[in-house]
Amino acid sequence: MKNKVIYTLFILIAIAALCNSFVIENPYFKITKKDVKLKIPKGFPKPNYTFKKNKLTPDVFVLGRKLFYDNLLSKDNTVSCGTCHQRIAAFAHIDHKLSHGIYAKIGTRNVPALQNLIWKDAYMWDGGVTSLELQPINPITSPIEMDESLENVILKLRANKEYVKLFNKAYKDTLINSERLLKALAQFTGLMITANSKYDKYMHKKDTFSIAEKNGLQLFRTKCAGCHKEPLFTDNSYRNNGIKMDTSLKDFGRGRLTEIEKDYRTFKVPGLRNVEITYPYMHDGRFKKLKDVIDHYSNSANHDDRADTLINKIGVLSAQQKKEILSFLLTLTDKEFLYDRRFADPAMLQ
Amino acid sequence: MRSKIVISIILVTILSIKLFGQYSTLQLNFGHYIGDQKLVLDSVMFKNELGQNFTVSKFKYYVSNFHFKSSSGKDIFINETFLINEDEEESKKIILNKLPAGNYTSFDFILGVDSLHNCSGAQSGALDPVNAMFWAWNTGYIFLKLEGFAPNSLSPGKFFEYHIGGYKQPSNCIRKISIALGKEVKTDAAITKEIKLKVNILEILKTPTTIDFSKLSSVTDHKNATLVADNYSDMFKLMPNEK
Numbered sequence: 012m013k014n015k016v017i018y019t020l021f022i023l024i025a026i027a028a029l030c031n032s033f034v035i036e037n038p039y040f041k042i043t044k045k046d047v048k049l050k051i052p053k054g055f056p057k058p059n060y061t062f063k064k065n066k067l068t069p070d071v072f073v074l075g076r077k078l079f080y081d082n083l084l085s086k087d088n089t090v091s092c093g094t095c096h097q098r099i100a101a102f103a104h105i106d107h108k109l110s111h112g113i114y115a116k117i118g119t120r121n122v123p124a125l126q127n128l129i130w131k132d133a134y135m136w137d138g139g140v141t142s143l144e145l146q147p148i149n150p151i152t153s154p155i156e157m158d159e160s161l162e163n164v165i166l167k168l169r170a171n172k173e174y175v176k177l178f179n180k181a182y183k184d185t186l187i188n189s190e191r192l193l194k195a196l197a198q199f200t201g202l203m204i205t206a207n208s209k210y211d212k213y214m215h216k217k218d219t220f221s222i223a224e225k226n227g228l229q230l231f232r233t234k235c236a237g238c239h240k241e242p243l244f245t246d247n248s249y250r251n252n253g254i255k256m257d258t259s260l261k262d263f264g265r266g267r268l269t270e271i272e273k274d275y276r277t278f279k280v281p282g283l284r285n286v287e288i289t290y291p292y293m294h295d296g297r298f299k300k301l302k303d304v305i306d307h308y309s310n311s312a313n314h315d316d317r318a319d320t321l322i323n324k325i326g327v328l329s330a331q332q333k334k335e336i337l338s339f340l341l342t343l344t345d346k347e348f349l350y351d352r353r354f355a356d357p358a359m360l361q
Numbered sequence: 362m363r364s365k366i367v368i369s370i371i372l373v374t375i376l377s378i379k380l381f382g383q384y385s386t387l388q389l390n391f392g393h394y395i396g397d398q399k400l401v402l403d404s405v406m407f408k409n410e411l412g413q414n415f416t417v418s419k420f421k422y423y424v425s426n427f428h429f430k431s432s433s434g435k436d437i438f439i440n441e442t443f444l445i446n447e448d449e450e451e452s453k454k455i456i457l458n459k460l461p462a463g464n465y466t467s468f469d470f471i472l473g474v475d476s477l478h479n480c481s482g483a484q485s486g487a488l489d490p491v492n493a494m495f496w497a498w499n500t501g502y503i504f505l506k507l508e509g510f511a512p513n514s515l516s517p518g519k520f521f522e523y524h525i526g527g528y529k530q531p532s533n534c535i536r537k538i539s540i541a542l543g544k545e546v547k548t549d550a551a552i553t554k555e556i557k558l559k560v561n562i563l564e565i566l567k568t569p570t571t572i573d574f575s576k577l578s579s580v581t582d583h584k585n586a587t588l589v590a591d592n593y594s595d596m597f598k599l600m601p602n603e604k
Contacts, residue, residue: 064482141500144482148490148497162491189491193483268499270583 040357042069042076047198052206053215054242058129060143060201065194067202070181072353075199077177078192080356083167085113085157092150092196095122098354101285101345102126102203108296116155119260121296124289126205126348127282130243136278136294137265138249144197161189168192205284205348206242213342214242220342227339230332234308237321244283244343251277253318254307257295264294276317287344301340305333385462385548390557391445391453392600393420400562402447410567413574415511415521417562420447421494422505423487424538425478426471427457432464432545442474444487444494462549467542472593473504473535476528501526504534505593507565511574521578523565525589532583534590538597557600564596565589 047067051058065071078084080093090113096102102125104110110118120136134140140149150156151164168174169187178187181195210228212218220228231239240246249265256262256276266275278294292298298307307313309328328336393400395407395417406414425442443455478488479501494503503526511521527534540558548554566572570588580586 135498139499140497141480142482145490145497145500148495152497160491165491188485189489190483190485197483 037357037360039352040355040360042073042353044069046353047072047202049202050204052204052211052242055206056130056243059132060129060197062129062198062201065144065197067198068181070177071195072198072202074177074181075195075197076354076357077174078196079199080358083171084151084159084164086159086163087113089113090157092147093356095150095156096125098356099349100124100288101205101349102354103289105288106290108291110156112153112156113158118153118155119262120294121291123281124285125200126203126284127243128203129201130247132247133279137268138279139268143201144193147193147196164192165189199354203348203354205345207347208284208345209342210339211242211345221338223335223338224342227335227337227342230328230336231339234325234328234336237324238280238319239283245280248280249274249277250280250319250321251315251317252280252293252308253311253314253322254293254295254297255313255315257297260295262295276315277319283340284343285345285349287341288349301337302333305336309333383462383550384458385460385550386553387457387460387546387548388553388555389455389457390555391424391455391560392557393447393453393560393562396561396563400447407563409563409574410571411573413511413513415509415574417447417507417509419506419508420562421445422472423474423494423502424455424470424472426475427468428470429460429465429468432466435463437461442478442487444492456553460548464545464547465542466545467540469537469539471535471537472597473526474502474528475535478502479528496526501528504590505565507562511578513574514578515575516578521574523580523589525580525586525593527583527586532586534586536590536594538594540597540599543599559598559600561596561598565593568592568595 047069049062049067078092079096080091082088082091082094084091095104095107095110095112097105099105104122108121110120110122112118123136128134128143131143132138132141134143134146135149140146148161151159151161165187168178174187175185178191179185182191209218209220213220213224232241238246238248238250251264263275264278266272266277268274286292286301290299290301292301292304298304305328308322308325311318311323311326314323398405398407400417400420402420403416403418406416408414422445423442424445425440427439427441429437429439431437437460439457439459441457441459444452445455446452474488478484481488483490488502490497494506495501496503503524505523505525507521507523509521510519512519514521516522525534540556542556546554546556569591572589572592577585580589
């Protein structure tokens with residue numbers, strides 16, 4: 012009799028343990044060593060951020076993932092990084108002109124996609140932030156984004172049992188500080204690498220282009236690649252792309268930082284990968300469709316008087332040429348990246 | 362027999378470490394003054410060069426990259442960064458314990474944070490951004506914060522607020538501070554040697570440029586930042602009785 016009770020108890024405990032491990036160890040969200048291995052895509056240059064002082068491990072990555080999707084980073088616990096950086100939009104904010112923040116506040120710039128970040132030499136539209144690790148301090152402390160202090164975030168994390176466990180697992184001791192928080196986020200965002208679009212497959216001779224796509228690529232190389240340089244589709248420079256200044260936003264771009272005349276009203280050239288789903292476009296999100304962007308570049312009469320010289324060289328594009336460029340741009344969509352399970356939020360199951 | 366040999370080997374090793382790799386401990390004390398008056402936060406009114414009244418509510422700065430010159434001409438570099446804060450008594454005494462025992466004739470350090478440490482990503486300790494000496498939107502450390510109340514200030518609330526930083530041209534606000542020690546300072550492992558520095562806040566407000574609170578109540582551009590940096594480059598002196 013006694014044996015039977017013990018036996019039943021044992022079975023029950025075993026079942027409970029199995030159920031529990033199923034929730035935690037759901038293979039879709041499990042991060043292995045292989046998942047955090049940095050692979051430099053074929054043809055890509057050496058990255059600027061190398062993880063040298065931030066060794067990639069599954070446990071730190073998992074901590075970074077949890078932080079990225081946690082509202083705790085904001086003052087009233089309502090906004091996370093993932094609120095505006097959506098996985099379905101290559102971590103841009105789909106269909107939102109200007110960034111949305113805490114207390115229903117609206118920012119002054121369009122949310123940029125988070126992808127191939129380790130090849131950038133600076134972050135934000137004006138390039139003000141020079142380290143991937145230090146970038147998150149901006150949204151966290153901005154009064155119109157998360158309105159929280161770094162100090163208070165650390166206090167909240169220290170008081171949270173789950174984070175105490177996760178930091179301990181990731182760093183092998185109980186210290187929770189801003190350096191560890193920021194490095195964990197850098198592991199999660201730094202591995203957001205997109206290099207498996209149709210364009211990449213075509214370049215590596217694993218896929219073919221239609222005639223329109225081929226013509227589009229040729230046109231792109233003569234008209235656009237001066238700034239949107241392959242394979243990252245940006246030369247990391249700052250330019251005036253010919254749009255006139257929005258008189259209510261009065262955004263002086265990089266000039267505000269450098270106070271150098273030529274930098275006024277210039278913005279970082281964005282990479283164009285996944286451009287199909289990162290709408291709306293430009294630093295202030297003024298164009299709804301890619302077609303509007305191409306029309307803008309083709310219409311030099313409407314360009315700002317401070318427009319970059321390369322923009323005025325594009326000239327008038329025919330309807331056919333516009334269509335071809337558009338079909339090429341659509342080949343930059345990388346479904347493998349957009350559906351990469353490593354970047355999904357495990358909390359969405361609950 | 363064997364144990365005796367082991368013990369002697371250990372003893373010889375300890376002795377040789379003591380003799381050859383001996384570090385000394387040096388404490389640098391930063392005393393904050395307005396002219397000859399000791400700084401008191403908030404409650405005491407002081408006067409600048411133009412006779413304008415002011416109080417100080419905050420005074421914080423970074424010192425780093427120490428370099429000591431020994432009497433035999435040796436150069437010793439200590440690459441550490443400290444944040445000195447008037448509001449935290451302990452922060453005004455910094456301990457350097459990587460200085461080899463010896464006789465020193467002079468030393469220098471920088472006020473600020475060098476470009477290497479400005480570009481090293483997330484850091485902890487003195488360089489942790491939670492210390493509120495960091496610009497997030499334009500990556501870089503604030504080297505010095507001087508804030509206070511001045512009736513002549515035209516800003517709302519009559520405050521003045523100087524946040525100075527920048528490690529790149531044209532706004533390089535790093536300043537090298539050189540201190541000649543009147544007589545040699547001998548450091549050894551047995552006792553902690555102290556050097557007292559007088560930090561005169563009035564020097565931030567004058568020479569070469571006399572600051573008028575009604576004209577400059579906050580610094581947000583490169584030109585004024587370097588102007589203040591040029592002013593603060595002479596604010597450290599050896600405490601007079603140390604000479």
